[in-house]
Amino acid sequence: MVKLLSRRGVRMRRLSYLSVLMLVLLAACSTSQATPTPAPKDSVKLQLNWVFDYSSSGFFAAEKNGRFGEQNLNVELIAGGFDANGYIDGTEKVSSGAADFGVASADSVIQARANGKPVVGIAVLTQNSPLAILSLPGANIRTPQDLVGKKVLVSEGGATQLYNTLLTAQGIDLESAKPLPRFDSGIDQLIDGEIDALVAWNINEAIELSERGYPPSIMLMSDYGINSYELVLITTEKMATENPDLVTRFLKATFKGWNDVIANPSQAVDYVVTYDVKLNRDAQLRRLTEMLKLIKPANTKIGDMRPDLWSFTHQMLQTQGALKEPIELGRAYSTLFLDVIPDR
Secondary structure (H helix, E strand, O other), X not given: OOOOOOHHHHHHHHHHHHHHHHHHHHHHHHXXXXXXXXXXXXXXXXXXXXXXXXXXXXXXXXXXXXXXXXXXXXXXXXXXXXXXXXXXXXXXXXXXXXXXXXXXXXXXXXHHHHOOOOEEEEEEOOOOOOEEEEEOHXXXXXXXXXXXXXXXXXXXXXXXXXXXXXXXXXXXXXXXXXXXXXXXXXXXXXXXXXXXXXXXXXXXXXXXXXXXXXXXXXXXXXHHOOOOOOOEEXXXXXXXXXXXXXXXXXXXXXXXXXXXXXXXXXXXXXXXXXXXOOOOHHHHHHHHHHHHHHHOOOOOOOEOOOHHHHHHHHHHHHHOOOOOOOOOHHXXXXXXXXXXXXXX
């Protein structure tokens, strides 16, 4: 015989059920608040200035060490160098929308602005230019005056303008050491004696010459006051003004990546060779070791930009006739993002 519950018993059981249900709902809410759905990552594209090698190691480290992820970013790294249309211009890729960020030289940024491309420099990767005049000891080129009457190979564009500025600053007639146009990144013409000197990077071609048994004499342009930013991080004015938070996060991750490289160059090179397995690890480490001297010299922070170097480049382009009219230089670069990232 089934025993019937009293009305009081029925009420008590209903209250018990309701209490359990409330506990379940509260637990569910608590779990939901503890593990919120993560926001989707912002995807951006970065156009590098060169092929995958040591010169982009900071970006590789930012990816491998999760620095981009920490800033909720998914960054696509796009190799630079040359394609079927010639040199891949970072200012063109960024201004056209093919990339959100890029790497370019200060002179190309200024010229892009003059041509109506709304790109803006937001940081630099090297504080001093690696551009140098390389020669073999037999040429006896030790000072700019020794270039008179010599065959000097120089890439067109910014390198030629800097070279001519050096000659002018040293009181050397341009016709007496007129540059010959350089169309590739090779060093064979110097080794074969077809030229006397080559304007190139001391962190790249100079090391390659030594590796091939021809240690060169190196005359750094910056030692003679000819200094310009070769590796400038750029974006568009629209990105900088309409999405400053994204730009700031991108820079924070990038600076942490380069600091990781400084702290552990060996690990950084391990990352580099995963992006191009054909690279020689030891050769990349030698180049990176030299590059690190330019990234964060004494009394500087990664990314620092000096107005006087931008002004120097601007004036040089006007003097050399590469810039018909001056631009509004203050719009070609901005230190606002650097000011809000003190830890770099």
